[in-house]
Amino acid sequence: MNQSYNDLFFLLERIINDFLAFVIIPLVFIAIISIGKFRIYSSEKKKNIFLIILSSFLIIVLDLKSFLLLIFLSSILFLIIKKKLDISNIFFITLLVILGLISFKFLLQTIPQEPIYILGASYYFFRLGSFLIEYARNNSQYQNVNSLRFFAYIFFFPFFLAGPIQRFHDFQSIKVNILNEQKTIFYFFLLILIKIFIVDLILNQTLLNYIRIEYFDKSHLYSLSANFLILYIHGFFSLIWGYSDLAIYSALAVLSGKLLGYKVVYNFNKPFLATNIADYWQRWHITLSSWARDYVFFPVLISSKNRTIALVLTMLTIGLWHSLNLNWFIFALSHSFGIYLYLLIKDKGFFVKLKKKIIGSLIIKYLGIFFTISYVSMVFNLIVFSEDYDKIWHLLGKLYERTFN
Numbered sequence: 001m002n003q004s005y006n007d008l009f010f011l012l013e014r015i016i017n018d019f020l021a022f023v024i025i026p027l028v029f030i031a032i033i034s035i036g037k038f039r040i041y042s043s044e045k046k047k048n049i050f051l052i053i054l055s056s057f058l059i060i061v062l063d064l065k066s067f068l069l070l071i072f073l074s075s076i077l078f079l080i081i082k083k084k085l086d087i088s089n090i091f092f093i094t095l096l097v098i099l100g101l102i103s104f105k106f107l108l109q110t111i112p113q114e115p116i117y118i119l120g121a122s123y124y125f126f127r128l129g130s131f132l133i134e135y136a137r138n139n140s141q142y143q144n145v146n147s148l149r150f151f152a153y154i155f156f157f158p159f160f161l162a163g164p165i166q167r168f169h170d171f172q173s174i175k176v177n178i179l180n181e182q183k184t185i186f187y188f189f190l191l192i193l194i195k196i197f198i199v200d201l202i203l204n205q206t207l208l209n210y211i212r213i214e215y216f217d218k219s220h221l222y223s224l225s226a227n228f229l230i231l232y233i234h235g236f237f238s239l240i241w242g243y244s245d246l247a248i249y250s251a252l253a254v255l256s257g258k259l260l261g262y263k264v265v266y267n268f269n270k271p272f273l274a275t276n277i278a279d280y281w282q283r284w285h286i287t288l289s290s291w292a293r294d295y296v297f298f299p300v301l302i303s304s305k306n307r308t309i310a311l312v313l314t315m316l317t318i319g320l321w322h323s324l325n326l327n328w329f330i331f332a333l334s335h336s337f338g339i340y341l342y343l344l345i346k347d348k349g350f351f352v353k354l355k356k357k358i359i360g361s362l363i364i365k366y367l368g369i370f371f372t373i374s375y376v377s378m379v380f381n382l383i384v385f386s387e388d389y390d391k392i393w394h395l396l397g398k399l400y401e402r403t404f405n
Helices: 002-035 044-062 064-082 090-109 121-136 147-155 178-214 216-221 224-260 286-304 307-322 326-345 349-356 358-384 389-404
Strands: none
Touching: 044 064, 044 147, 064 121, 064 147, 090 121, 090 286, 090 307, 121 147, 121 286, 121 307, 178 216, 178 224, 224 358, 286 307, 307 326, 326 358, 349 358
């Protein structure tokens, strides 16, 4: 009975916290935008100043440490641009960005006291990194940059929590449609309610938590096939939860951009319709995968002439960008293997012949979707337990023992 009360109290506390985080702050956000209606009619300069002040205020409210770090890093980058420093070694710059983020995360995790978490650091490290790399490439859009537009891009609040890792040349001003503004605000808060009550409360805190408590903790009571099925179901619904959570953040960023008068790119493109792992990464977290593709995969491929090395380093970049732990490392290797396996068989004779036939191509398509999502779902279990190693590895150990003993 006491456990039931504790669970109920935890859920109520979570709802209140989510309400404060996802309703009160957005209300302030919308209110300030409404006060700043002049953004629609005034100059680009005033619009950028308004955006910098608004975004800085909201970031400070959420995490002062993150704001100070962002000020420090962006100021250094802007000085490099203004001084027109000659940076020609692009490979070194890319390596510096990636190792800089990894070292920074490692440093935070090894602090003797309680580890420090800097909100949004991974996102703005890669956004600043992309700017520096494009500047080193002598991309004309990254030379002689206006200071207000630069800091408006860097501090743009909708990018802050969960991306996208939008690049500077895609950060374009758009005309605010006053007639559609009320509809945009409606969808904004509808998505927030869906996140709180369906994605977090029902899907994560109720369904997935029930599976973990009722089945994972009692895995020794079930057969081998039952444990595999439980792991698959948990991975599948965890993938849906992860997608829903990130896709809602992405959609909120897009809607916020519309209200502020800036284009925000979509970060997902129907990943559950991916026919293979390579296709999946062209649909899932698109701005992250494209960042890794353009700044890691292609440069490494050109220099090493080895696609496998380029692939593994790209996926390791994606994995370690999320977190420095064993689960994300294995996640990266697992996806590397999945893509490698697909590239290995896609040009085989039987595969090519089957694709030329209508029925064969349909079989490949739908079987590809099934196997892709199944594989991604099983691997997704590593992410869910990335901070709780014992549970997932204990369960996998039990499955291994039952299979080979």
